[in-house]
Amino acid sequence: MEFLIDYFSSIPSSHRSAILVGGLAFFWMIESAIPLFRFRYEKWKHAALNIFFTLTTVLVNLSLAFILLLAADWAVGNEFGLFFLMPEMPFWLYLLFGLMIMDLISAWFAHWIQHRVRWMWKFHLIHHTDTHIDTTSANRHHPGESVIRFFFTVLAVLVLGAPMWMVLLYQSLSVVLSQFNHANISLPLWLDRAISWFIISPDMHKVHHHYVLPYTDSNYGNIFSIWDRLFGTFMTLDRDKLIYGVDTHMKEEEHSDVVNLLKIPFQEYRKPTRLE
Numbered sequence: 001m002e003f004l005i006d007y008f009s010s011i012p013s014s015h016r017s018a019i020l021v022g023g024l025a026f027f028w029m030i031e032s033a034i035p036l037f038r039f040r041y042e043k044w045k046h047a048a049l050n051i052f053f054t055l056t057t058v059l060v061n062l063s064l065a066f067i068l069l070l071a072a073d074w075a076v077g078n079e080f081g082l083f084f085l086m087p088e089m090p091f092w093l094y095l096l097f098g099l100m101i102m103d104l105i106s107a108w109f110a111h112w113i114q115h116r117v118r119w120m121w122k123f124h125l126i127h128h129t130d131t132h133i134d135t136t137s138a139n140r141h142h143p144g145e146s147v148i149r150f151f152f153t154v155l156a157v158l159v160l161g162a163p164m165w166m167v168l169l170y171q172s173l174s175v176v177l178s179q180f181n182h183a184n185i186s187l188p189l190w191l192d193r194a195i196s197w198f199i200i201s202p203d204m205h206k207v208h209h210h211y212v213l214p215y216t217d218s219n220y221g222n223i224f225s226i227w228d229r230l231f232g233t234f235m236t237l238d239r240d241k242l243i244y245g246v247d248t249h250m251k252e253e254e255h256s257d258v259v260n261l262l263k264i265p266f267q268e269y270r271k272p273t274r275l276e
Ligand SMILES: [Zn+2]
Pocket: 111, 115, 124, 127, 128, 208
């Protein structure tokens, strides 16, 4: 287990990029083999837009990384955070607990609150405007959302007292698992359901991308599915009923134009429809 600490303590940026690009390429291939939907879309054009937002996410995270590093060093140096209140435990338990709390605060809670607070929703909305969810949708985040998520990651580090290697390990896992649960793939139903007891499965996350409420406000999880089950935000919807997008922005020029997508947070709020 020591190698995990060594490796993620000094993981080169090139390896982090390789994980991102390798994950995209891997799930892209699986999407052609076992697609959930046979979309009639220009896959490369769709990917280009989402990759643009992936790059802005990377840029935001790179330019703010020093804050995260300071927070982790400060917390560990001052023995601040949950880790320092807990009894001695085996390494695997320490790691699992750390990754789960990172996931709860920096992903589940950050996501949940963006669905609750109107100005945050106007940034997060860009992620939901995608009408063709595939593996490239995973990091389709407005730069403003990337900043919001970044500060929740800092919060998670401070609550936990997480060392930097754990943060980098969490982020690497998060990239690949998000690409997995957004991928346009159909696993056998029994397998998808079995997976969804532990981690977010593709079917589970697709419900979150259904175009109307209450489905949009469900399944906020990123890696571990326990948080949605625990907090009562777990929902299911049959695959054949899924319609991707968000009902307030279903017009092509609203969800497929990069300039409009960047401007959405500064446009007037539109109230989403709720099915009863
Ligand atoms: Zn969402």
